[in-house]
Amino acid sequence: MNAQHNSDKHSEWQTPVDSNxxxxxxxxxxxxxxxxxxxxxxxxxxxLPTQMWSSALIFLQQVDIYYPAVIVSDLMMPAMSGQALxxxxNQHDSPIALIALTGQGExxxxxxxxxxxAADYLEKPINSHRLQEALERAQVLTLKRAQLYSIKKLYxxxxxxxxxxxxxxxxxxLNKNIADHLDISVRTVEVHRSQVMKKMQAQHVSELIQKLVLLKG
Structure with missing residues (x-):
C-alpha cells in the first residue's frame, strides 16, 4: 500500500522549470x-537532462554557477571535495542546490x-526513490534561491x-506620510517611488511588497 502511495506521489510531481x-x-x-x-x-x-563531470574544478571552469541547476556530487574527491564545492x-551566492553522495563513514x-x-545527501549505493525525492527538493530550492538572488540584485x-x-x-x-517621516516633499517621494518601482521591476505596490518580504526573509 505504501509503495503504491509513493508511486502515485511521484507520478503527480511536476518537474520545476527555469525561466526558459x-x-x-x-x-x-x-x-x-x-x-x-x-x-x-x-x-x-x-x-531530466544531465551533464557529467569528472571533477568539481572542471565543472566550475566551464559552468555558469548563477544559472539555476542542481548538482549531484560525490563528497570525497581529489583536488576539490564536495564540501569545498x-x-x-555559498561564497558566490549561487542558487544551485547540491545533493551530496556519501560512502560509509562519511x-x-x-x-x-x-x-x-546542501539540499540533501544520499548514501551509496543510491536508492532510486530517495534520489527522486532529493531531486524534487533540490529543484524547488534552486528556484527559490534564484528568485531571492534576483530580488537581491534589484534591491x-x-x-x-x-x-x-x-x-x-x-x-x-501613503506619500504624504512618507514625506513627513523622511522630511522631504511629496513630489520628491513620488520621484523616489517611481524609481523604486522601476528598479525593482514591480508593476504594483503589492508586487513590490511581496519582493521585499522575500528579501527580508
Missing amino acids: NEPLLIHIIDDEESVRHSCNFLISSLG QAHL IADAVNMLKQG AQLTEKEKQVAHELMQGN
Whole structure:
C-alpha cells in the first residue's frame, strides 16, 4: 500500500522549470566513471537532462554557477571535495542546490554539508526513490534561491533614500506620510517611488511588497 502511495506521489510531481520553461539541468560530479554513469542512468530515467563531470574544478571552469541547476556530487574527491564545492557556491551566492553522495563513514561530513546549505545527501549505493525525492527538493530550492538572488540584485540598485521609501511603502504608508517621516516633499517621494518601482521591476505596490518580504526573509 505504501509503495503504491509513493508511486502515485511521484507520478503527480511536476518537474520545476527555469525561466526558459526548460527542466533544470542536473550536473553529476564524481571522479569515478562507474558512479557517474550509474547516476546518469537513474536521473535520465526520470526524464531530466544531465551533464557529467569528472571533477568539481572542471565543472566550475566551464559552468555558469548563477544559472539555476542542481548538482549531484560525490563528497570525497581529489583536488576539490564536495564540501569545498558547497563552500564555493555559498561564497558566490549561487542558487544551485547540491545533493551530496556519501560512502560509509562519511555521514558526519554529509550532515555538516546540510548545515552549510546542501539540499540533501544520499548514501551509496543510491536508492532510486530517495534520489527522486532529493531531486524534487533540490529543484524547488534552486528556484527559490534564484528568485531571492534576483530580488537581491534589484534591491542593490536602490539608493539609500529609495530604500527608505521602499521600507515606508512596505509599511503601507501613503506619500504624504512618507514625506513627513523622511522630511522631504511629496513630489520628491513620488520621484523616489517611481524609481523604486522601476528598479525593482514591480508593476504594483503589492508586487513590490511581496519582493521585499522575500528579501527580508
